[in-house]
Amino acid sequence: MFSNQKEYHCGIFRTVEEVFINAGLIFKRRSEAMKKHCCEAMDYHANFKCDIHENSFGCPDKIIIFDENDNDYGLIIHDGGSSSIGIAFCPWCGSKI
Ligand SMILES: [Zn+2]
Ligand SMILES: [Zn+2]
Known part of the structure; x- marks a missing residue:
């Protein structure tokens, strides 16, 4: 019984390692395709693309x-x-942008 349990734990560790490797590859692919912004929140909002509104200025979710x-x-x-106010600092993390 003990040896079975040990194998089970080894299996878990292996899976976690694989998940990290896969996540790293996905992150690398994402950062190559998109410009890197100051923080995750800015990354999300600057790259936000609405499925309903073709024009960014007509979408209430696009800020x-x-x-x-x-x-x-x-x-x-x-x-x-189609007006906007220019900003010099990130509203979320406060970095100069
Ligand atoms: Zn930021
Ligand atoms: Zn929209």
Whole structure:
């Protein structure tokens, strides 16, 4: 019985290790495809893409607009137009952006 239990534990460790390896590969692939932002919250909001609203300015869930060319972040003003307020610091982590 004891030897069976030992094998069982070995099996668990092996699985956890594999999960970490897989997670590392997924993370690497993600960071290659997307620009890295200051924090996870900014990463999420800057890369947020709505399935319903094609235009970012028409989506109430989209609050951050990121201009890759100018490296500029802005808060979207949901007034039906396409205006935004530029921000110099991250609203979530406070980093200069
Ligand atoms: Zn941040
Ligand atoms: Zn939307």
